[in-house]
Amino acid sequence: MARAATTTDTFNAIAEPRRRQILDLLSNGERPVKDLVSATGLTQPQVSKHLRVLREVGAVSAREAGRQRLYRLDPLALKPVHDWVRDYARLWEDRFTELDAVLGELTAKEEDDGDGG
Amino acid sequence: MARAATTTDTFNAIAEPRRRQILDLLSNGERPVKDLVSATGLTQPQVSKHLRVLREVGAVSAREAGRQRLYRLDPLALKPVHDWVRDYARLWEDRFTELDAVLGELTAKEEDDGDGG
DNA sequence: TTGACACATGCTGATAACGGCATATATCGT
DNA sequence: ACGATATATGCCGTTATCAGCATGTGTCAA
Numbered sequence: 001m002a003r004a005a006t007t008t009d010t011f012n013a014i015a016e017p018r019r020r021q022i023l024d025l026l027s028n029g030e031r032p033v034k035d036l037v038s039a040t041g042l043t044q045p046q047v048s049k050h051l052r053v054l055r056e057v058g059a060v061s062a063r064e065a066g067r068q069r070l071y072r073l074d075p076l077a078l079k080p081v082h083d084w085v086r087d088y089a090r091l092w093e094d095r096f097t098e099l100d101a102v103l104g105e106l107t108a109k110e111e112d113d114g115d116g117g
Numbered sequence: 118m119a120r121a122a123t124t125t126d127t128f129n130a131i132a133e134p135r136r137r138q139i140l141d142l143l144s145n146g147e148r149p150v151k152d153l154v155s156a157t158g159l160t161q162p163q164v165s166k167h168l169r170v171l172r173e174v175g176a177v178s179a180r181e182a183g184r185q186r187l188y189r190l191d192p193l194a195l196k197p198v199h200d201w202v203r204d205y206a207r208l209w210e211d212r213f214t215e216l217d218a219v220l221g222e223l224t225a226k227e228e229d230d231g232d233g234g
Numbered sequence: 235t236t237g238a239c240a241c242a243t244g245c246t247g248a249t250a251a252c253g254g255c256a257t258a259t260a261t262c263g264t
Numbered sequence: 265a266c267g268a269t270a271t272a273t274g275c276c277g278t279t280a281t282c283a284g285c286a287t288g289t290g291t292c293a294a
Binding site: 002004045047049 | 239241242250251252
């Protein structure tokens with residue numbers, strides 16, 4: 001078995017930075033593919049493929065408008081990600097964690113130095 | 118070029134559900150590898166490899182303790198993920214988004230049906 | 235109809251993940 | 265020293281990504 005497909009879930013889909021960039025662009029509102037192409041500097045097929053992945057995980061949806069397709073953000077698809085990291089956010093927002101991190105570094109250094117004090 | 122390495126950043130590292138599971142286990146405190154093996158049901162090499170990835174992105178750190186290594190969560194590594202999804206959370210917490218989603222579905226259906234009203 | 239435009243899909247090649255298994259390293263107990 | 269325990273690493277095979285390029289489908293204009 002290889003790595004899970006990018007279309008398995010939102011976690012895999014947003015691992016690709018270009019896809020996050022596309023979502024960022026869509027958070028400003030509906031946009032046709034061409035706009036995303038010029039904004040990202042990617043080729044049109046690349047953008048379409050990324051959009052396909054995002055569609056399959058439900059992060060975007062498309063609407064036909066003449067010969068173009070307007071893509072729209074579907075933010076609820078990101079909820080599982082947010083829900084998961086939310087618990088961890090408490091840990092560093094505590095400030096104690098940051099302090100712990102610093103102290104941990106110092107302690108580790110002391111141990112490396114032997115009984116240097 | 119293939120998919121970005123799992124060690125590229127936290128986004129790629131946490132795409133793998135087993136690694137999220139390991140982080141979840143470590144959020145209860147420091148644990149030796151053996152505990153993670155029994156808790157996850159994975160083989161020991163698998164766990165060690167996942168831990169290596171998590172170490173390389175700075176999500177965990179290890180401390181020597183006799184013949185075992187105690188792994189500790191480093192939650193700050195998850196901050197970029199949280200920061201990124203946080204903006205999107207506002208969108209669905211607005212409730213208007215959910216309403217929009219429903220209305221969008223209806224509108225799309227009407228358009229599919231032609232002027233069915 | 236012909237052509238231009240907008241978008242999606244198919245194919246190829248290169249890369250690297252992930253699982254499984256074996257094995258190397260280090261520590262503890264006797 | 266020897267065996268057992270704890271952990272890390274190496275190799276192999278399968279699989280799916282991602283970039284690039286060509287091509288297919290549908291829409292608008294003349």
